[in-house]
Amino acid sequence: MPYQSPLETRIARRTTQAISDFEMLEDGDRVLVGLSGGKDSWALMQILDVLRRRAKINFSLVAANVDAGFEGYDHELITRTCDERGWECVVRHTTINETMENLLDVDDTPCSLCGRLRRGVLYKMAGEIGATKIALGHHADDCIETLLLNLFFEGNLKAMPAKLTSDNGRHVVIRPLVYVLESEARAYAKECGLPIVPCSCPACGDLSLQRQRVKRLLFDLEREHPGVKNSMLSALKNVTGSHLLDVRLLPKPQGSRLEAPGVEPARVDEP
Ligand code: SF4
Numbered sequence: 341m342p343y344q345s346p347l348e349t350r351i352a353r354r355t356t357q358a359i360s361d362f363e364m365l366e367d368g369d370r371v372l373v374g375l376s377g378g379k380d381s382w383a384l385m386q387i388l389d390v391l392r393r394r395a396k397i398n399f400s401l402v403a404a405n406v407d408a409g410f411e412g413y414d415h416e417l418i419t420r421t422c423d424e425r426g427w428e429c430v431v432r433h434t435t436i437n438e439t440m441e442n443l444l445d446v447d448d449t450p451c452s453l454c455g456r457l458r459r460g461v462l463y464k465m466a467g468e469i470g471a472t473k474i475a476l477g478h479h480a481d482d483c484i485e486t487l488l489l490n491l492f493f494e495g496n497l498k499a500m501p502a503k504l505t506s507d508n509g510r511h512v513v514i515r516p517l518v519y520v521l522e523s524e525a526r527a528y529a530k531e532c533g534l535p536i537v538p539c540s541c542p543a544c545g546d547l548s549l550q551r552q553r554v555k556r557l558l559f560d561l562e563r564e565h566p567g568v569k570n571s572m573l574s575a576l577k578n579v580t581g582s583h584l585l586d587v588r589l590l591p592k593p594q595g596s597r598l599e600a601p602g603v604e605p606a607r608v609d610e611p
Pocket residue numbers: 408450451452454455539541542543544545546
């Protein structure tokens with residue numbers, strides 16, 4: 341079955357590469373796909389379905405939509421679209437909106453708490469459905485932004501794991517779009533006629549000041565030097581640990597002596 345466009349071919353190639361590099365899928369997997377109705381999650385659902393039809397292994401998909409409880413959220417448009425495309429979809433209605441109202445201060449940016457609460461619901465749904473993997477729609481831009489946020493503001497050098505086992509060891513989270521750029525995911529969702537459903541939350545699009553700054557920085561850099569983001573993505577796959585300053589990454593010393601070879605230890609004359 342041919343791919344429907346050059347864009348789909350590119351996204352399929354990048355997604356297949358990520359799935360293979362990180363051994364994300366196995367024969368018999370049942371994959372719960374976090375489907376918020378945003379462009380990234382639609383692009384993920386679509387490309388996984390395309391790959392599933394062509395794959396040599398058998399795996400199944402079930403879209404999982406977490407309704408955070410914000411008024412006006414059109415979850416029915418999501419289920420209708422899934423029905424039309426033959427995608428199994430489960431919706432879970434929650435009161436995440438109220439929980440956030442109780443836990444957050446006025447100046448807090450809610451998205452990270454919201455993300456953690458949604459993740460908890462997805463874990464629960466995965467257990468109930470018998471899913472073996474949970475797929476999330478984070479893409480290469482999310483990875484690069486997280487890398488810079490950690491570098492600039494948190495004092496550590498890490499991005500996002502492409503594959504991660506939850507703390508209790510019960511769930512495996514995968515991010516098959518880690519090699520796909522945000523612009524590609526956006527264009528793909530549009531090309532496939534998938535309806536973008538706003539989350540209807542008052543904070544929608546209200547990113548932290550730090551994330552906004554990093555996004556703007558990357559946007560400006562990419563405009564001045566096209567290919568910067570791809571170069572950063574390549575850098576994440578090409579790390580020279582010994583050229584960083586983390587001694588945990590250095591090769592273990594062979595012996596216990598600290599003297600450099602050929603240097604005589606200092607002599608102390610007898611009185
Ligand atoms: S914009 Fe609102 S609904 Fe979306 S992740 Fe942030 S807090 Fe949650």
